[in-house]
Amino acid sequence: MSSGEKPTLLLIDGHSLAFRAFYALSPDNFKNSAGQHTNAVHGFISMMLNILELEKPTHLCVAFDVSRESFRTKELPEYKGTRGETPEEFIGQTELLVEALTAMNIVSVSRENYEADDLIASLSVAGEKAGMEVLVVSGDRDTFQLITEKVTILYPVKGVLNLARMDDAAVLEKYGVHARQYPELAALVGETSDNLKGIPGVGPKTAAKWIQEFGSLEAILQNAEQIPGKVGNSLRENAELAVRNRRLNHLLRDLEFDFTLEDLELGPVNEDAVSESFAKLSFRTLLTRVLKLRGTNGSQHKVISAKVMHEESDHTSVIDAPAAATSAVIADLPTEPIPSELADLVSIERLIGSGDCCVHVEIADSKVVGLGAATLSKRLQWNGEGNPDPLLETGGFGTWDYKMLSRNLAGIGISLGPITNDPLLSCYLIDPLSKDLNPDAQIRQHAGIDIVRQDPNELLSQSDPSLDAWIYSVLVAVTCPQLEAEGSLAVYRDIELPASAVLAKMEQLGIAVDRDYLETQFQELDAEVAKVAQEAYAIIGHEVNLASPKQLQTVLFEELGMVGTRSVKTGFSTNAEALATLYEQTEHPFLERLLAHRDATKLRQMAETLIKSIEKDGRIHTSYSQVGTSTGRLSSENPNLQNIPIRSARGQKLRGAFIAGAGFETLLTADYSQIELRIMAHMSQDAGLIEAFNAGEDLHNFVGSRLYDVAPDQVTPDMRAKVKAMSYGLAYGLSDFGLARQLRIDKREAKQLMEDYFSRFGGIKTYLDQVVQRAKTLGYTTTIYGRRRPFPDLNSKIFQLRENARRAALNAPMQGTAADIMKIAMVNVAKAMDQAGLRSQLLLQVHDELVFAVYPGELETLKQLAVTQLGQVVKLSVPLDVHIGVGANWELAGH
DNA sequence: CTCACTACGTA
């Protein structure tokens, strides 16, 4: 251990980690020669080594429970009583683990009557007092009470390999209370895993709210009379439960030990001892890792890893044949040794030859820690020496999920250069419905190659970036010719690839938001929710979970005796449409409150989600999924900025939170009006619809005038609404039934409307029928740019499936073409802005709308540029109409 | 803890 480093004490809850390891690895795969299971021991050591590697602690101690009995079970016999029997295969492994730890010179500790957490708590305090940083690995949230500036909990989340760093900020973020308050929250809520019941009706949210309000559990209990409602009663009745829980979850911090902190220091290991111990356990791969990580005070030269052997050569070491971890199939592919240095990779052409080079990058601790490059026949791997960043910034290679990599690299100050290929995108274009868009699944599917990622004896796979890079190369080599054969290579090269670079930038920019504004909105909505809920309860005379369709069914259709309209699986629907119908029938005031409550909770939740999404830069960075839809559209997530309310006045106010941000003048939106209907007009070549778009008249008025044989200015709002619904519905495969339901007219009238429509605009029907027919024959639909979507269900014997497929098929070319056009527009806009030297920024895409931040002085230029670029993407039989909006925020800039 | 279901916001 280098003396300059800050001493760091790592404390591990032995059983907690051993159990996780036990469930992560199959016992069947891990037995020693005596038939004793060793999966928990193996997994534990592997995970421990992983933590040692990442955290580089100087001191380590592992604490175990002696048995289930402790002073806590003496007070409360049922404490932790819900824990099931220890699995048979686990028995004996703790002892083996302690032995192995001893062989590695690692101190393990346990004590009669105390739990491991008490030992950890006491050691943690001791370590902190001695000026050390302390890391605690424990799956027990009670340890959160130990968190201080110096003490961090590594808490296992989802999966074996993930440890969340819980410090005070993380606890506050996740639970809404400070770490020191966490046990008070747990005392109120209860802890199922410890068999501790909490206050009935009190969940983490309520508990956090109270703690925030009163400051402590004690204060809450003192002021219990002030707490209203059911939960208030519950609290008063069960106060002693909380007190008991708090007593039980308090960890002892003053236990003393017969060793000193110095005894916990990690030093070199005795190779023979570890070797012997691991031999008993039949572990082979772990030995290498231990010795490499810890160093040995035994014979120095026995352990030499493959990579070390090459170190003498240079920065980049040639990898010999693909690692043993890959399947035999890979060995069939030609490999040749390439003497190379990092510099050779920078002049990428030499490596590529006629093939395509791909890279795979691994990032950890804000650094590039792994870099592999490959063509079909060559694999190079960086060994960690020298700086690979310039290579990445030069670009000129392919990689999987450029957009994600670009964002991750940007996060650590590296700007990824332009790329040549992204097999994620090519695989998506081949099968936009694919459920498993990951490299291993795709190479199995497209090239029949099975990638075996890890030796079953190894919990933590050794990373092999060049293998990943090689997989990408294979995928590029297989999918591009297929795309070419299908006529969709241009969609890949000219649309998706360039769009991914534009999207990467948009994601990184994010959009500025006004946090105070959003918080005010949230507060208002929160008050409204509470008010409306109380009114609703008063009307029906009792409380009910207004968010529970099931409970609402009881209230509406049993207690209030209403007659349901639409049926869903659980009974009658309680959705807004059904409630509206019920309201027409009964005018019951409860329905009003319920609808208002739904509205307000939905908006409140959105406001909350948005607030939580604001990053340190004061902006919201959504992620666009370029492979998330079957039609070619984008989707937006974390948060979804493509469904921010606009229709209702109250909802629209949320848009006011999105602003241009410091240094920018205003927001500008550019949207295509009725783009899908225009595409329908073009594709169908229906003379009536084409004329409608070229007439310069309001579209729906024009169509209405044709349909009802009146002058355009004689079309009533009612007529216009019907025509509009009809026009849009067409593109979705709307039926007379659906049209009738939507317009609340009878089916006969709806049917008549459709017949009239088709008699005036016959080309549309012909076109739609032809789309479906073609899709039935070919098995897929295409957009005008060649994007395909397969339709396996179009010939299904099951009516429902076939019908669903039919409607989706007739819509896909229109929605897909619109998506293509918008993506091209984005690419062209970005390019034009660049060429014009504009400093304005493209920030968001919402299917048919783009949102820009306008740099001071660029408003007119940008307006012109946007109109031009969006409008001239493609020449159709009807013009592409672009509408511009300008305003200080998204609400004002909207249309 | 995960999943299906219901609900609801957008284009």
Next chain:
DNA sequence: CGTACGTAGTGAGT
């Protein structure tokens, strides 16, 4: 019995 999405809450299951 209208296409395409993402998110959140409930309640029943593991």
